[in-house]
Structure formats: C-alpha cells, structure tokens
Amino acid sequence: MNKASPTDLKIAGIKANLPGYQVAWLVNNNFDMQLTMNEDWVVGEDTANRSEHQHFFQAFEDVELKWYLVQNRGSAGVIYQSKPLFDYFLICAGEDIYGYFERAVKAIDNEKKIDGIFPLQFSMIKVQENFFANMNVKSNKRYLELLHV
Numbered sequence: 001m002n003k004a005s006p007t008d009l010k011i012a013g014i015k016a017n018l019p020g021y022q023v024a025w026l027v028n029n030n031f032d033m034q035l036t037m038n039e040d041w042v043v044g045e046d047t048a049n050r051s052e053h054q055h056f057f058q059a060f061e062d063v064e065l066k067w068y069l070v071q072n073r074g075s076a077g078v079i080y081q082s083k084p085l086f087d088y089f090l091i092c093a094g095e096d097i098y099g100y101f102e103r104a105v106k107a108i109d110n111e112k113k114i115d116g117i118f119p120l121q122f123s124m125i126k127v128q129e130n131f132f133a134n135m136n137v138k139s140n141k142r143y144l145e146l147l148h149v
Helices: 020-031 100-109 128-140
Strands: 009-015 041-043 051-053 055-060 065-071 088-093 116-120
Touching (some): 088 100, 100 116
Antiparallel strands (some): 009 088, 009 116, 041 051
16 A cells, blocks of 8 residues: 555444454454454654554455554553544555445444444544554564464
8 A cells, every 4th residue: 555545544443451362363253354463563753752552464455455453552652642442443444345344343343342343534533644654664564474363
C-alpha cells in the first residue's frame, strides 16, 4: 500500500481484557483469518517517549487487503489518546469491495470472550498523519516467523 486515503481504511475498536495473542487467536477463529504476530509497533521517536504496542498482521493478497490488529495501550502510552477505552484496533487497509470488514466485525462481535467491537469513522482519529506514517512502516517490516498465533 503506497499512499492510503481515509476511504481505504476501516477501523474498529475492540474491548477485550485479554492478552494480544488471545485476541488475535479469537479473531482468527471467528473470521477464518491467520493474523501473525509482527514486531512491536513503536510509537515515539526518542527513547524518553517511546512506547511499544503488540501488533498482528495478515494480507488477503487476492483482494489486496491488509489487516492489522494493534494494541492501543503499550509499554509507555496509548496510541490513540482520543480513544483510550479501546484495548485493540482492528484495521482493514485497502479497497474492501466485498465487505470483508463488515463481515469480520459481525463475526468477532459474536465471540463471548470479546467485550465488544465498535466500527469507527477514520475522521474521528485526530492525528491522521501519524496513523499513515505507522501504516507505511508496518508494510515494510519483516515478520517474525516463529510467533504464529
């Protein structure tokens, strides 16, 4: 994904008092995905303000969609301070012409161990430039082969 636009991104906040690997496993089970743990999502350039957040990824290559499951509250902060109540964000990047995102939200919402999943408007995220910068970094990172969910 070179340059995303707000119409190419769909985001849902997830409430779940569970570790990231369990949330990823539940998402995988309920929507037949294969999210894989990636390197931590690092927010903040300098070491004083640096925060690491668990991050899981999968690409649906046949329909050119990229899926991200990102922990909101990390080692030293919250990625989206305007949405601190969410524990994770499920992000679908790409032109979703087949409605995969809506189907994923519906399937995940049926999981009893997840407290709730709530689709959000991208325009609600205040600092959109940082979101795009993080998305571009994640597209290029190497994935850890041994940390499958």
